[in-house]
Amino acid sequence: MNIALFGYGKMGKMIETVSQNKGHNIVAKIDVDSGDIDYSEMDVAIDFSMPDAAFDNISGCFENGVPVISGTTGWLDNYDDAVALCQEKNGAFIYASNFSLGVTIFFELNRYLAQMMSRLDQYRVSLEEIHHTQKLDAPSGTAISLAEDIIENSDYQGWKLDRAGDGEIPVTSKRIGDTPGTHTVNYGSKVDHIEIRHAAHNREGFALGAVIAAEWIQGKTGIFTMKDVLDLNR
Ligand SMILES: NC(=O)c1ccc[n+]([C@@H]2O[C@H](COP(=O)([O-])OP(=O)(O)OC[C@H]3O[C@@H](n4cnc5c(N)ncnc54)[C@H](O)[C@@H]3O)[C@@H](O)[C@H]2O)c1
Numbered sequence: 001m002n003i004a005l006f007g008y009g010k011m012g013k014m015i016e017t018v019s020q021n022k023g024h025n026i027v028a029k030i031d032v033d034s035g036d037i038d039y040s041e042m043d044v045a046i047d048f049s050m051p052d053a054a055f056d057n058i059s060g061c062f063e064n065g066v067p068v069i070s071g072t073t074g075w076l077d078n079y080d081d082a083v084a085l086c087q088e089k090n091g092a093f094i095y096a097s098n099f100s101l102g103v104t105i106f107f108e109l110n111r112y113l114a115q116m117m118s119r120l121d122q123y124r125v126s127l128e129e130i131h132h133t134q135k136l137d138a139p140s141g142t143a144i145s146l147a148e149d150i151i152e153n154s155d156y157q158g159w160k161l162d163r164a165g166d167g168e169i170p171v172t173s174k175r176i177g178d179t180p181g182t183h184t185v186n187y188g189s190k191v192d193h194i195e196i197r198h199a200a201h202n203r204e205g206f207a208l209g210a211v212i213a214a215e216w217i218q219g220k221t222g223i224f225t226m227k228d229v230l231d232l233n234r
Pocket residue numbers: 006007008009010011012030031032048049050051053057070071072073074096097098099100141206
């Protein structure tokens with residue numbers, strides 16, 4: 001498979017390694033000031049760039065008939081426009097705030113736990129995410145996904161970074177060293193607490209999930225998620 005990388009930073013380089021280990025070719029490494037882009041050899045584009053670059057990168061791929069795997073976070077205000085363009089161009093698109101296979105399962109655990117805990121008034125939920133000091137956005141896209149899924153499966157109405165009001169989920173962001181990504185969901189009461197946590201050991205898990213998604217999307221059209229890739233909709 002011919003893969004184009006949009007964003008050749010920490011994740012782009014890890015995806016290059018994982019892709020080549022799986023026998024794929026990297027046909028383009030697009031970064032700042034890359035100039036004119038040749039889409040002709042691309043079977044798929046994998047975008048791990050910057051919040052203010054992702055939508056333009058993704059749009060260019062759809063305009064040129066290239067399926068997109070996007071992991072860049074912090075650009076979701078334009079997500080619906082990206083979906084509309086993909087559908088207009090009969091393209092194929094997977095966005096995930098976190099491509100780790102383990103986090104895909106963690107997201108399911110979070111939804112299930114939220115449904116059960118919504119029956120108990122004694123508990124209050126809080127989220128914590130810890131990432132490396134170079135991360136630009138806060139909270140993480142993964143934490144926002146976790147919060148939004150809890151809201152969909154409970155009586156919570158929103159989330160807030162740090163101090164939350166009634167009905168809001170408090171989210172704490174910490175930036176420590178080169179932490180790849182640790183996410184904790186805590187339900188606390190006066191008498192006990194329940195906690196689920198996902199901790200990435202390195203960036204390889206994110207890259208592996210993105211490349212698996214790129215392999216899966218070949219020959220398909222539509223808008224998909226990692227639940228489709230892992231066949232978790234059964
Ligand atoms: N979904 C996931 O599983 C997952 C995992 C890790 C990181 N991320 C996200 O991926 C993004 C990148 O993370 P990173 O750690 O690789 O960051 P990074 O800063 O190491 O790399 C980003 C790269 O994008 C480049 N870039 C800037 N403008 C660009 C443009 N217009 N076109 C192409 N490239 C451009 C930068 O020069 C840099 O090389 C962040 O948004 C991060 O939150 C997502």
